Amino acid sequence: MPHLLSPLNFHFFFTNLKMKEQYPEIQGGGSLILAWQVRNKHVLVIGGGDVAAGRIVNVLNADAKVTVVSPREGLNNEVAFRIKQKQVEYIDRKFEPSDLDGADMVLTAVDDPEASTQIYKLCHERRIPANIADVPPECDFYFGSVHRDGPLQIMVSTNGNGPKLANIVRKQIAAGLPENIGAAVQKVGALRRKLRKVASTIEEGPKRMQWMSKVCETWSLEDLCEMDEEDMEALVSYYKLGTVPSFYEVRLGEPYGAFDDFGALGMQDAQFATFLNASNNHINFQDPNAVKALTKAILRQDFNLTINLRDDRLCPPVPVRYNYVRWIQDIIDTTSSTYTDTYEPQRRVLGLDIGTGASAIYTLLALRTRPSWLMCATDIDSLNVTQATQNLETNSLKTRARIFQTTPSDSLIPLPILGLERLDFTMCNPPFFKSVEEMHKSVKGEGKKSKPSAVCTGSEVEMVCPGGDLGFVLRMVEESLVLREKVQWYSSMLGKLASLTEVVKKLKEVGVSNWAVCCLYAGAKTRRWAVAWSFGDMRPRNDVARSSFLAHDILPFPTEYHIPTHSKPANVVAENVHAHLSSLSLRWLYKPTVLTGVGLAVENVWSRQFRRKQMLAKQNRAQSGESEKVDEDEGSDEDENVVLGFKIRVLEVGNEISVRWLRGTDQVLWESFCGMLKRFVDGIDASGEGGSMGA
Secondary structure, eight states, X not given: OOOOOOHHHHHHHHHHHHHHHHSOOOOOSOOOOOOOOOTTOEEEEEOOSHHHHHHHHHHHHTTOEEEEEOOGGGOOHHHHHHHHTTSXXXXXXXXXXXXXXXXXXXXXXXXXXXXXXXXXXHHHXXXXXXXXXXXXXXXXXXXXXXXXXXXXXXXXXXXXSOHHHHHHHHHHHHHTSOTTHHHHHHHHHHHHHHHHHHSOSGGGHHHHHHHHHHHHHHSOHHHHHHOOHHHHHHHHTTGGGTOOOOHHHHTTTTTTTTOOOHHHHHHHOHHHHTTSOTTTSOOOTTOHHHHHHHHHHHHHHHHOOOOXXXXXXXXXXXXXXXXXXXXXXXXXXXXXXXXXXXXXXXOOEEEEEETOTXXXXXXXXXXXXXXXXXXXXXXXXXXXXXXXXXXXXXXXXXXXXXEEEOOTTSOSSOHHHHTOSOEEEEEEOOOOBSSHHHHHHHHHTTTSSSOOSSOOOOOHHHHBOTTHHHHHHHHHHHHHHHHGGGEEEEEEEESOHHHHHHHHHHHHXXXXXXXXXXXXXXXXXXXXXXXXXXXXSBOOOHHHHBOTTXXXXXXXXXXXXXXXXXXXXXXXXXXXXXXXXXXXXXXXXXXXXXXXXXXXXSSOTTSHHHHHHHHHHHHHHHHHTOOOOOOSSTTOSOOTTOOEEEEEEEETTTTEEEEEEEEOSOHHHHHHHHHHHHHHHHTOOTTOOOXXXXX
């Protein structure tokens, strides 16, 4: 008769089983891997061959004080070099017990097993940690295979079983790391030091740690690597608010948005310095030559661009134009088919600059900041085309751009003229005014609280068109209704918030549900707005698509949803979510190391209706004797049937799940998925028991 558990034993059995699943399993026989701080510690190295040379490099990199004991005839070239450069102290003889006096660590690398064992015993008696090369039982610690990139160190250890294998594993890990990860780590360290100056008390410790973790989770490695001192200062200013802005939000007006350090620019650029007022280090913005000198200096110093500006054409201020280009880059980066949400240096992107102007500044900035991008540019003015072409040639960018002269009757997006079938994006800074009279009144400051702060050198062909900027962009909208997905993203800058409001209203009227809006800062007083729209289903990241400075009715539907986990362990929540989504009829790729996964669904596979349909189909197959079929859409490499794409990240800091809408046009379906996932997460109990699916 089988042994039966009593109700009490049954309870304890399953309670223990759940606890075993919740907590990490113990795997004995390992080593405690630590980052041993040996700065200014005395490390004794016994031996002078190849192994000793490697040990010396390791401890010198950790800023230890090293003494080498070895007869001179036993030194290899590298160790001899370290001694000659006085990077180490050197004793020219064999080891003597007195050499251990004052040693904090001993490393032996000699071809004498008996001597090595004797040294280990002496170290053991004196309680000095020692490593005896090639003798694992006589080692208090092992040297693993180390990858080093600046402050980043990654060690692989086989616990003495296979040093060569550790080296192979280390190389494979290193090959999968971004090239700039060491620089990103350095920037994070600098940011932490700045934060400690702002929040220096012990009580601030937990909040500091949470905020820094949030930065690392929110910003990509590319963002962290590009971060400079001024970005750090701006970012730290958000600490007291308890928020972490995106890199784009930090860069909205930086470094040019509040640019007023003309003295520093003058020290870097002699041509610009001649226009500085010696008493206050400012320039006269009513002087066209001073304004042109400022634009040229910024482009030279910050973008390595040299341009010629005509006296009878618009002098483009750099700040807002760079911010617009940067925004377009963020839209492209966060709507890639790879779903990385980051800049992909190898990705080929083709854009169109509508009305490029004499400076071709948008094309120049796009090409200079994205080396793999290609640009087309159009303009109806022959002088603009000629000057723009010269500016591209001056900066050796002509091979990556083509400029076309069009006519007012041509399409704004003339794919046949360009010889193209599709574009990744269009960008445009349309003529601002409806009439010449309106332009002249604006230049004089009529109807405004004050006159313009800077002189306007723009010509009528650049500044005036029927309907002004609104009329121009509405014409773009009409053309986009014909071209549709031949352009992934249509976009334009606008000079008035009222114009932006009308464009978004029009997009809604014609059924466009995928758009993005942005407020572009160019200083304390100057603002411009930008709009982008797409007939595709790739959704931009939430902070890119929805500017926090705009009214709710202008903003697109949110593409990010946060679900609180109520202090449940992040790994427990992640494993439950992974198991749940793996059970659904969708494509799900999960990376447990970062608690992140991407899913693609071809229909609402989490609804009760779908489950009933699946159950009914299974019953029908059973009754007819048919074998079970695999859903043809599940696991398919064809993406055209995808109705919802999403990315899920379980955040260890902040006690929440971030759900990102990657693909789809059905807002109701997106909300349904988020609602289902929230109900499931809410149902996970503290012991890690999975939640219910819900409808």
